[in-house]
Amino acid sequence: MIISLNGLDEPHLVRLAARLAPALRDGGTLYLRGDLGAGKTTFARALLQALGVDARIKSPTYSLIESYRVGGLDIHHLDLYRIADPGELEWLGLAELSDGLSLVLVEWPERGAGSLPSADLQLRLDHADAGRDLAARALSLRGEAMLAAWDPARPG
Structure with a gap:
C-alpha cells in the first residue's frame, strides 16, 4: 500500500504527523527518507x-x-x-531496538544499511514547487496496518 500527497506546507505536514501518531502507539520502525531540508525532522518532531x-x-x-x-x-x-559507514553504529546497540515493542524513527536510514531494524513503514519527503511531496509506503504487515489506520485526507 502506498499513499501519496503533494504540495504540502509545513502546517499540513505537522497535522499529517499528528494523524499518524495513533497508528504507531504499538511500536514498529519508521524510516524517514528525503533530501536535506525536506521536512524529516519537522515530521518526526510533530509525531513525537x-x-x-x-x-x-x-x-x-x-x-x-x-x-x-x-x-x-x-x-x-x-x-x-x-x-x-554503517559500522559506526555498532556501539549504539541497535539490535536491541528491533524487539518490536519500541517505536523506532530513523532519519537517513540509507546511512545505516544492514545495521538497522527493518522498516514497517517508509515515508519519503521531497521538495516540491509549493512545499513538499510525501509518499508513505508499507513494508510489512504491521506497516499495512499503520497505513490502514492513518487518515491523511481527513480535513482539519
Whole structure:
C-alpha cells in the first residue's frame, strides 16, 4: 500500500504527523527518507509531540539517538546524517531496538544499511514547487496496518 500527497506546507505536514501518531502507539520502525531540508525532522518532531512526548525534542543529528518513554512505549529517534559507514553504529546497540515493542524513527536510514531494524513503514519527503511531496509506503504487515489506520485526507 502506498499513499501519496503533494504540495504540502509545513502546517499540513505537522497535522499529517499528528494523524499518524495513533497508528504507531504499538511500536514498529519508521524510516524517514528525503533530501536535506525536506521536512524529516519537522515530521518526526510533530509525531513525537502527538505521541505525548512533553520533554524538549532535540534533533539527534549530533547525538545520533534520542530516546523517550511515553505511556509504556519506548521511542527511539535516530538521525544518521553524519554517519559515513554503517559500522559506526555498532556501539549504539541497535539490535536491541528491533524487539518490536519500541517505536523506532530513523532519519537517513540509507546511512545505516544492514545495521538497522527493518522498516514497517517508509515515508519519503521531497521538495516540491509549493512545499513538499510525501509518499508513505508499507513494508510489512504491521506497516499495512499503520497505513490502514492513518487518515491523511481527513480535513482539519
